[in-house]
Amino acid sequence: MCRWIAYSGSPVLIEDLLYRPQHSLIVQSMNSTMGYEPTNGDGFGLGWYGDRDTPGLFRSTEPAWNDRNLRDLAGHITSGCVLSHVRASTGSAVQYTNCHPFRHGKWLWMHNGLINGFHQVKRDLMLALDPSLFAEVEGSTDSEVLFYLALSFGLEQDAPTAVARAVGLLEAAGRERGEPFPMQGTIATTDGETLYAFRYSSEHRSRSLFQSTDVSTLRQQYPDNPILKMVSDKSRLVVSEPLGDLRGAWREVPESTCVIIHDGDEELRPFTPLAPAKVSIPGQAAAPGQVVG
Secondary structure, eight states: OOEEEEEEEEEEEHHHHHTSSTTOHHHHHHOOSSSSSSOOOSOEEEEEOOSSSSOEEEEESSOGGGOHHHHHHHTTOEEEEEEEEEOOOSSSOOSGGGSSOEEETTEEEEEEEEETTHHHHHHHHHHTSOHHHHTTOOSOOHHHHHHHHHHHTTTTTOHHHHHHHHHHHHHHHHHHTTOSOOEEEEEEEEOSSEEEEEEEETTSOOOOOEEEOOHHHHHHHOTTOHHHHHSOTTOEEEESSOSSOOTTSEEEOOSSEEEEEETTEEEEEEOOOOOOSOOOOTTOOOOTTOOOO
16 A cells, blocks of 8 residues: 655745654655555655646656655755655556546645455446546546546546545445445545545545644644654644654544635534446446446
């Protein structure tokens, strides 16, 4: 599996997010303590928002801990919205187009987990994509297909509903093919203004996910902490596993939950997949939201 972090708040040097914490994402790429595998060396990705209409993106198949370009870029880029991911492949090729985050327009997307039985349902899911998006899928991962399913269902207009519909579709397709627990994972997606994070699995045993607690409260408890001095009260992190052992700094995101963060305000909503109206229509071309058997 993989590890990731998502940041929203006052502009910070990316180096301070990726390298400075005690249990940083770079440390997790070598030694994850809560991941399915301790090493996440099958590539990495970094997405950030600046003064352009679309986010910057840097991805590589190199291990994150050994990439000097990443270290140099991180020491020179400041951003108020950052997504970063270190990858442990679940079977798909180690190649550039399979590294997260994925980008479409102003949206970024990353995922930790897998679609069980993906090879059995891949055709069904691909045919359910909006035709205008079909050719944009460049890699071979289930994560990228899930991103374009969510886009097909209106991610840019209503992200929580679009993700619920995408997960509902893949669950229906998987169960139609005999897979009892099709979905496993945590997801982060953003348009640079609002950050969305999801924790869900079909068997309700999801991969780990944590969110940071209120910065102002922590600053009162730890007035000498240098990292807390650098960020504003509106700063928030969502992570696969805590970046340090500071007491009270992290709380676990509950099972089947959507986290929404905008301008320092956060909301937790129950997350329930929305099943499609139809699952299987043999021999008929698919429209978005409809699975062909």
